[in-house]
Amino acid sequence: MTRKHLHIAVGIIRNEKGEVFITRRVGDSHLAGLWEFPGGKIEAGESPEQGLRRELMEETGIQVQQSELLCSLDHHFDDRTVTLYFYLVEHWQGTPFGREGQPERWVHQHALNAGEFPEPNKPVIELLNNA
Numbered sequence: 001m002t003r004k005h006l007h008i009a010v011g012i013i014r015n016e017k018g019e020v021f022i023t024r025r026v027g028d029s030h031l032a033g034l035w036e037f038p039g040g041k042i043e044a045g046e047s048p049e050q051g052l053r054r055e056l057m058e059e060t061g062i063q064v065q066q067s068e069l070l071c072s073l074d075h076h077f078d079d080r081t082v083t084l085y086f087y088l089v090e091h092w093q094g095t096p097f098g099r100e101g102q103p104e105r106w107v108h109q110h111a112l113n114a115g116e117f118p119e120p121n122k123p124v125i126e127l128l129n130n131a
């Protein structure tokens with residue numbers, strides 16, 4: 001059987017105070033209970049950036065105006081492989097909120113706690129913690 005391989009675009013939405021908007025994975029979703037950067041699966045025919053724009057509109061209600069790819073990496077979970085594209089988003093329209101009812105908060109990038117996020121987020125959170 002071939003492993004599931006998903007391509008995921010996520011947005012690190014950062015305001016001028018250096019705070020990042022994060023949401024909690026709820027219900028019975030993969031990795032439920034952990035905090036995450038909003039985002040999701042890139043669909044067939046979409047570029048990572050198009051997937052990012054669509055997912056951030058669906059999950060947070062913002063219109064991305066500019067984004068910058070910080071890094072991308074592969075991670076092997078037990079049941080799937082994911083390629084994650086981490087985008088820094090500093091220019092957007094609207095006010096992000098947990099549009100799917102998911103818990104949300106703004107956390108200063110230096111206060112982001114890697115232990116509250118999925119394993120593959122670690123290097124990126126370290127980058128933000130030390131910036």
Ligand SMILES: Nc1nc2c([nH]c(=O)n2[C@H]2C[C@H](O)[C@@H](COP(=O)(O)OP(=O)(O)OP(=O)(O)O)O2)c(=O)[nH]1
Nearest residue numbers: 008010030031036037038039040041082118120121
């Ligand atoms: N959104 C997001 N997903 C992450 C992060 N870190 C990480 O390992 N993931 C993993 C968890 C999931 O396996 C996958 C994201 O899938 P997802 O469930 O959010 O996808 P989606 O928004 O399209 O959701 P759905 O339509 O399938 O419900 O990537 C992160 O920071 N943000």
Ligand SMILES: [Mg+2]
Nearest residue numbers: 038039040041
């Ligand atoms: Mg998602």
